[in-house]
Amino acid sequence: MAERIKHTRREFIRIFSVGGSGLILASYVPLRGFIQKKGDTPKVFAPNVFIRIESSGLVTVIVPRSELGQGVFTSLTMLVAEELEVDWEKIKVENAFSDKRFGDQNTGGSTSIRRSWEPLRVVGATAKTMLITAAAARWKITPSDCSAEMGVVVNKISGTKLPYGELVEDASKLPVPTSVKLKDPKDYKIIGKKIHRLDTPGKLYGEALFGIDHTLPGMRFATISHIPTFGGGIKSFDATRTKALNGVLDATAISTGVAVIAESTWLAFMGKGLLSVNWEPGPNANVSSESIRNSMSAKLREPGEMLTRIGTSAMPQKNETVIEAVYETPFLAHAAMEPMNCLAHFKDGKVELWAPTQNPQAAQTAVARALRLKEEDVTVYVTFSGGGFGRRGDVDYAVEAAELSKHAGKPIKLTWTREEDTRHDFYRPPSIHQLKGTLNEHGKPASLRHHVITPSIEEFKSQTKLDPAHYDFKGGAIEREYQIPFMELTGSIVTTPVPLGYWRSVYRSQNPFALESFVDEMALAARKDAFEFRRDMLPEKSRLLNVLTIAAQKSDWYAALSKGHGRGIACASAYDSYCAFVAEITLDRKDNLKVDRYVCAIDCGLVVNPDTVEAQMQSCIAFALSAALKQRITVRNGGVSEGNFDSYPILTYEEMPKVEVHIVQNTLPVGGIGELGIGVTAPALCNAIYSATGKRVRTLPVDLTQVN
Amino acid sequence: MARYAIEVNGTQRTVEVDGDTPLLWVLRDTLGLTGTKFGCGEGLCGACTVHIDRKAEKSCSVPIEKAAGKSITTIEGLAANKNNPIFKIWIEREVSQCGYCQPGQIMTLAAMLNQNAKPSPQQIAETMNGVLCRCGTYQRIREAIETIVREG
Numbered sequence: 012m013a014e015r016i017k018h019t020r021r022e023f024i025r026i027f028s029v030g031g032s033g034l035i036l037a038s039y040v041p042l043r044g045f046i047q048k049k050g051d052t053p054k055v056f057a058p059n060v061f062i063r064i065e066s067s068g069l070v071t072v073i074v075p076r077s078e079l080g081q082g083v084f085t086s087l088t089m090l091v092a093e094e095l096e097v098d099w100e101k102i103k104v105e106n107a108f109s110d111k112r113f114g115d116q117n118t119g120g121s122t123s124i125r126r127s128w129e130p131l132r133v134v135g136a137t138a139k140t141m142l143i144t145a146a147a148a149r150w151k152i153t154p155s156d157c158s159a160e161m162g163v164v165v166n167k168i169s170g171t172k173l174p175y176g177e178l179v180e181d182a183s184k185l186p187v188p189t190s191v192k193l194k195d196p197k198d199y200k201i202i203g204k205k206i207h208r209l210d211t212p213g214k215l216y217g218e219a220l221f222g223i224d225h226t227l228p229g230m231r232f233a234t235i236s237h238i239p240t241f242g243g244g245i246k247s248f249d250a251t252r253t254k255a256l257n258g259v260l261d262a263t264a265i266s267t268g269v270a271v272i273a274e275s276t277w278l279a280f281m282g283k284g285l286l287s288v289n290w291e292p293g294p295n296a297n298v299s300s301e302s303i304r305n306s307m308s309a310k311l312r313e314p315g316e317m318l319t320r321i322g323t324s325a326m327p328q329k330n331e332t333v334i335e336a337v338y339e340t341p342f343l344a345h346a347a348m349e350p351m352n353c354l355a356h357f358k359d360g361k362v363e364l365w366a367p368t369q370n371p372q373a374a375q376t377a378v379a380r381a382l383r384l385k386e387e388d389v390t391v392y393v394t395f396s397g398g399g400f401g402r403r404g405d406v407d408y409a410v411e412a413a414e415l416s417k418h419a420g421k422p423i424k425l426t427w428t429r430e431e432d433t434r435h436d437f438y439r440p441p442s443i444h445q446l447k448g449t450l451n452e453h454g455k456p457a458s459l460r461h462h463v464i465t466p467s468i469e470e471f472k473s474q475t476k477l478d479p480a481h482y483d484f485k486g487g488a489i490e491r492e493y494q495i496p497f498m499e500l501t502g503s504i505v506t507t508p509v510p511l512g513y514w515r516s517v518y519r520s521q522n523p524f525a526l527e528s529f530v531d532e533m534a535l536a537a538r539k540d541a542f543e544f545r546r547d548m549l550p551e552k553s554r555l556l557n558v559l560t561i562a563a564q565k566s567d568w569y570a571a572l573s574k575g576h577g578r579g580i581a582c583a584s585a586y587d588s589y590c591a592f593v594a595e596i597t598l599d600r601k602d603n604l605k606v607d608r609y610v611c612a613i614d615c616g617l618v619v620n621p622d623t624v625e626a627q628m629q630s631c632i633a634f635a636l637s638a639a640l641k642q643r644i645t646v647r648n649g650g651v652s653e654g655n656f657d658s659y660p661i662l663t664y665e666e667m668p669k670v671e672v673h674i675v676q677n678t679l680p681v682g683g684i685g686e687l688g689i690g691v692t693a694p695a696l697c698n699a700i701y702s703a704t705g706k707r708v709r710t711l712p713v714d715l716t717q718v719n
Numbered sequence: 720m721a722r723y724a725i726e727v728n729g730t731q732r733t734v735e736v737d738g739d740t741p742l743l744w745v746l747r748d749t750l751g752l753t754g755t756k757f758g759c760g761e762g763l764c765g766a767c768t769v770h771i772d773r774k775a776e777k778s779c780s781v782p783i784e785k786a787a788g789k790s791i792t793t794i795e796g797l798a799a800n801k802n803n804p805i806f807k808i809w810i811e812r813e814v815s816q817c818g819y820c821q822p823g824q825i826m827t828l829a830a831m832l833n834q835n836a837k838p839s840p841q842q843i844a845e846t847m848n849g850v851l852c853r854c855g856t857y858q859r860i861r862e863a864i865e866t867i868v869r870e871g
C-alpha cells in the first residue's frame with residue numbers, strides 16, 4: 012500500500028481557471044490517490060482533493076466554498092457531478108476544511124460559481140477519464156469505445172458495464188491525465204436543471220449542524236464582553252459576582268475583551284452581565300456618526316482624486332441643463348441570523364476549529380499567528396453558516412475561540428450574544444455622493460460626474476494609505492454601459508476608527524443607489540420617461556438594455572398608476588451579470604409605505620441552477636430593503652449604539668414584496684448572482700417613491716418625514 | 720440549582736439547572752437538541768420557537784421553571800414524522816436558504832395550523848411576522864403556506 016501512495020504522489024494536476032484571473036484552484040498533489048483503511052475495505056479512489064469514490068460505489072464530493080444559504084453546497088457539486096457522470100441521488104457532499112489544495116476558499120465577491128466553473132468540471136472529468144481508462148484496460152479495448160453514465164462505465168462494443176466502485180483500485184494506479192475533454196453544454200443533464208438543495212432536509216429536521224451546534228466531549232461554553240469602544244482596552248475587571256454564579260468556571264481577559272467560561276451558554280451570558288469592567292476608552296471615545304459625517308461633508312468642498320474618466324470633457328454649453336444632487340448612506344451591520352460563534356480545541360500544540368466561516372484559510376492564518384503556531388498545526392473545519400453576507404470573511408471569532416481553548420485547556424464553544432454581534436461587526440462604510448449631470452440643448456445626457464466620499468475598507472484592513480489607483484470603492488459608481496459622452500468618477504477617503512468589512516455587494520450597495528436615483532433625476536430634467544431615458548443611453552446589442560426592456564415589459568411599465576401608487580426602475584451590471592428591477596409601491600395618506608412588488612430581469616449567462624437564481628433575487632431584495640427601509644448603525648462615544656433586532660430591525664414576513672424573476676436564457680460565461688440585486692433594490696424603490704409622491708429620497712434609510 | 724421534569728418529544732427528562740434558565744439553553748446545551756436555534760435571546764426573532772403543550776412559544780423567553788411539568792415538542796420531535804406536509808412542501812418549494820431560521824418558521828406554522836387549518840392571510844401574517852429570516856425566504860414561505868392551506 013505504501014508503494015501505491017508513493018506512486019500516485021508523483022502525479023500532479025494543475026488546474027487553471029481558463030480566461031479568469033489565472034487562479035489555480037486544484038490540488039498539486041492528490042489528497043489520497045489510494046487509501047486502504049483497516050481490513051480490506053473500503054478502498055478509496057481520490058484523484059484530487061475534491062472527490063472520493065469508494066469501492067462500495069459511494070461518491071463523496073467536498074465543496075471548497077462555504078454554504079451560507081446561497082446554495083453552493085449543491086451548485087458546486089452539480090459542476091463535479093455533471094462531468095463525473097454519477098447518479099445524482101447517490102452523491103454524498105461534505106464541507107471542506109482549510110487547505111491550500113482547494114485553491115482560494117474565500118467565499119465572497121460572487122465568485123464561487125465563476126471561479127469554480129472550469130476547475131470543478133475538470134475535477135469531475137479527470138476522475139471519469141481515469142475510471143474509463145481503467146475499464147478500457149480491463150476489457151482490453153480503447154477508452155474511446157467506452158462511455159460513462161450514472162456511475163458505471165459502459166463497453167460500447169459489447170454493452171457490458173462496470174460500476175465505478177469496482178474500478179476504484181485500478182483507477183488509483185493510473186497517472187492523472189493532464190488534459191481532459193469537457194462536455195458540450197447541450198449534453199448537460201444536471202447543470203441548468205432545477206435541482207433540489209442537498210443541505211435543506213437536514214436543516215429543516217433540525218439535524219444539520221451549523222457552527223453553533225457543534226460539540227465536543229468535555230467542551231465548555233464561553234461568551235465575551237467586548238471592549239466597547241473602537242481602539243479601547245481593559246484597565247481592570249472584577250469578576251467576583253460572575254464567579255459567584257454556580258456553574259461559572261472562569262473569567263479572563265483576552266485580546267478583544269473579557270470572556271466568561273461556564274457550564275452552559277446561558278451561564279456564560281449571565282456571568283457576562285455580572286462582570287464589572289473598568290474599560291480604557293482609548294483615543295476614539297469622542298467619535299460619533301456625526302463627527303464622521305462632518306469629516307465626510309468637508310470633502311464635498313474638495314475635488315477628490317480622479318479615479319475614472321470616460322470620454323473628453325467639453326466646455327459648458329449654452330442652453331445646457333445642469334442637475335446636481337447629494338446622496339447619503341449610513342454604516343450598516345450584517346446581522347446574520349446565526350450570531351458569531353466558533354468551537355475550538357487546543358491540544359498538544361495544535362488547534363482544531365469548527366467555524367461557520369466564509370474564509371477558513373484566513374482563520375487558519377489568523378489563529379496560527381495569534382497562538383504562535385505553524386499554519387499546518389491549525390485546522391479549520393467549515394460548518395454550515397446561518398447566513399454570512401460578508402461578515403464571516405472576517406475571522407475574529409475563530410481567534411477568540413482558539414485563545415480561550417488554549418487558556419482553558421479544554422474545547423471551548425464560544426457564542427456571542429446578538430447585541431455583541433451587532434456592536435462588534437465590521438461595518439458597511441457610510442458614504443456621501445455628489446452627483447452632477449448635464450443635458451445638452453436637446454435634452455440628451457452630455458456628462459455625468461460622481462464624487463464618492465467614504466471610508467475605505469482596504470485602507471482599514473491594511474492600515475496603510477491607499478494610492479488613488481487602488482481606491483476600492485469604484486464598483487457601481489459609474490455604469491460603463493451608459494453611452495454618455497463624458498463620465499468622471501472622483502473619490503475621497505475619510506479615515507475612521509470604525510472597523511470596516513465587506514457587506515453583501517460591498518460598495519455596490521451604496522454607489523448604484525446614488526447613481527441610479529440620480530439617473531432618474533436627469534430623466535426628469537430631460538422630461539423623459541425613466542425607462543426610455545436609460546434605454547436611449549444603452550447600445551442596441553447591450554445585455555443591460557435587454558434586461559431593462561424585459562423588466563419594463565414584464566412589469567407593465569406604461570400601465571396607469573392610481574393615486575398613491577408608484578413605480579421605479581433601476582439597472583446595473585457587475586459580476587459578469589446584468590439586471591434590471593422595477594419596484595412598485597403604495598403610500599397611504601399618512602405616508603405609510605408598502606412595497607408591493609419587484610419585477611426582476613437577470614442575465615447571468617449560463618444558468619447552473621435556475622431555482623437558486625430566483626431565490627437569490629428574492630434574497631437580495633429582502634436584504635437590501637431591510638437596509639433601505641430600516642437600518643442604520645449609529646456610532647456614539649466611540650462605539651455602536653444599536654444592539655438587538657428591536658434597534659437594528661430586519662424585514663418581516665408581511666413587509667416582503669411579491670418578487671417576480673425573469674431569467675434570460677443563454678450559454679454565455681456564467682455570472683454571479685448573490686450580490687448584484689442589492690444595489691438596484693434601493694434606487695428602484697426610491698424612484699418608485701418619487702413617482703408616487705414627488706419626494707426624492709436622497710438619504711437612506713428612507714424617512715419620508717425628512718423629505719420635501 | 721433545582722431539578723425540573725419536562726417531557727421532550729414524548730420522553731420524560733429531568734434536568735438540574737437554575738430555575739431561570741431559558742428552555743432554549745436547556746434544550747441546546749443540557750439535552751443536546753440543537754435543532755432549536757438561538758437568534759436574539761429576547762423574544763424578537765422566533766428562531767427558538769418550540770411547542771409547549773401544543774402552543775408555539777419562544778423558548779429563549781420561557782424559564783425552565785415555567786416549562787416544568789409541561790409537554791414540549793422541538794423541531795426534532797416534529798421531524799419524527801417526515802411526511803408532515805410542511806416538510807414536504809418546504810422541500811418541494813425549496814423554501815430554505817441558509818436554513819437557520821427555518822426550524823422556527825416551521826414550528827410556528829405547525830402550531831398555527833394545529834389550531835386552525837384554514838387561517839386567513841391576515842392571521843398568517845400576524846403569526847409569521849414573529850419569525851425573522853435574514854435570507855429573505857418570506858415569499859416562498861408565503862407560497863408554501865398558501866399551498867398547505869389550500870390543499871388542507
Ligand code: FES
Nearest residue numbers: 758759760765779
Ligand atoms: S432566540 Fe428566541 S426569539 Fe430570538
Ligand code: FES
Nearest residue numbers: 817818852853854
Ligand atoms: S433561511 Fe437564512 S435566516 Fe432564514
